[in-house]
Amino acid sequence: MGIRVRKNREFTLLAAGLILLAVSAALQMMARRTAWFGPWYASYIYPPISAAFARFFGLFPFSVAELLIYILFLACLVYGIRHLKDWKKMAAGTFFLISALFFIYTVNCGVNYYRRPFSNYLEYRAGRYSKEELEELLGWLTDEVNASYTETGLQTKDGIQREAVRAMNKLGEQYPQLSGYYPIPKPLLISRILSVQQLSGIYSPFTVEANYNAEMTPYNIPHTVCHELSHLRGFMREDEANFIGFLACIGADDAEYRYSGCLMGWIYAGNALAEVNHGSYAGYWNRLRPEVQEDLRENTAFWERFDSKVSKAAETLNNTYLKANSQTDGVRSYGRAVDLMLAWYLSGEAQQTVAGGGTS
Incomplete structure (x- = not known):
């Protein structure tokens, strides 16, 4: 029996x-x-x-x-x-x-x-852009980063988490595709698991949770949690999640979120310009406030601590995962957020955000 x-x-x-x-x-x-x-x-x-x-x-x-x-x-x-x-x-x-x-x-x-990518719901379309247009975007972001600078890391954990939900709900009023219920993002109890893989956050489809690395430089957290929350709405492309996170942060009422969004946008656009003209990029770097430059140096030093075979293996695994899901550029798709930011900026949306009180 x-x-x-x-x-x-x-x-x-x-x-x-x-x-x-x-x-x-x-x-x-x-x-x-x-x-x-x-x-x-x-x-x-x-x-x-x-x-x-x-x-x-x-x-x-x-x-x-x-x-x-x-x-x-x-x-x-x-x-x-x-x-x-x-x-x-x-x-x-x-x-x-x-x-x-x-x-x-x-x-x-x-x-x-x-599914239909988020870019299909926008009134503007990403295309090809000149170096001058990229410089114009980076110049605007430089001014916004300097204006929105704040001493990051002063909020309580609960405040940071709940502000992410408010920022995404506010963005959902403009884009219905992003509206809906958002749970609070959660830090990993052992964030070192993400650090050694050089990951700032991760979305869990098994529990529909947005998780983030609490060890990293504080200015990373707001953009990261909004990025991960965008996956809950079914937008899985990493370049679009970066762009959605950027929009949510710069339109937020909280100063730390606006600073995080502007600085992450500056990093994406700055890296793109550095590949084209490093001298021009250096000029925009020199225009940043010393406190902002220090944040960027601190961030670089943090991730360099975990530059190892483990992080390289994690990147290879992530690259394979993205390609398996038809993101043919693999991890390079992270950089395409710049095209969306350029389309957004040149459409006049940036000026409307500032006029509406999204940034300082």
């Missing part, structure tokens, strides 16, 4: 795993091979699912995803030791676990890589 029950359990786990895997594969295939499924799913299926996940896991003040990773690791270790000789049961359990995780990933994240 005991052997029959055990075999039934193994069969049930295998059958359930195969069903979840088949459904996940079908969803992925439909999203990749049809033009309509991704946008339809993102508009009608994903929102209620993600809202339910976000509201439930948002009840917890800590990162549930992080805790689950530790619990899962220990559970797998104990399970493996207990069933070391029963390889069939171990294989069935492992297969079901992987299938379940892949299914959750697919419904909460994977299909969204094939």
Whole structure:
């Protein structure tokens, strides 16, 4: 009787795993091979699912995803030791676990890589720009960074987290595609896990949580949490998440958020200009307030501490992940946020933001 029950359990786990895997594969295939499924799913299926996940896991003040990773690791270790000789049961359990995780990933994240990009909802379009236009943008950002400078890191953790929700809700009033429920972003209990990978934040599709690295230079945090929260709305492209984070921060009521958005925008545009004309870039660097320059030096020193084989392996893994989800430029897609910022600036949106009180 005991052997029959055990075999039934193994069969049930295998059958359930195969069903979840088949459904996940079908969803992925439909999203990749049809033009309509991704946008339809993102508009009608994903929102209620993600809202339910976000509201439930948002009840917890800590990162549930992080805790689950530790619990899962220990559970797998104990399970493996207990069933070391029963390889069939171990294989069935492992297969079901992987299938379940892949299914959750697919419904909460994977299909969204094939939705309409955020840029399609904008009234302006990114294109090709001259060096002079890039310099004009960087000059504007330099003035805004200097004007919005504040002593970062003075807010309480709760204040930083809740301001992110307010900033994203405010941006959602302008772009309906970004409206909806936002849970507070959460720092990892052991942020060093992200630091050694040179990551500032991470979105968990398994719990629909926006997690951030609490160890990094404070000015990084506001833009990072808004970036991660944009993934909750189904916008998975990293360049667009950077741009959404930029818009949310510079339009925020909080001075630290505006400073973070302006400075991150300055970094993206500055790096782009440095590749074209380093001498011109140096001129804009010299125009920054000494306090801003010190923030940038502190940030560089922080990440250089973790420049190792681990961080390079993490970058390679991230690059492979992005390409697997049809972001063909891999990690280079992070730099394309500059094109969106240029289109936004040249359309006159920047001046309207300033006139509306978004920045100082």
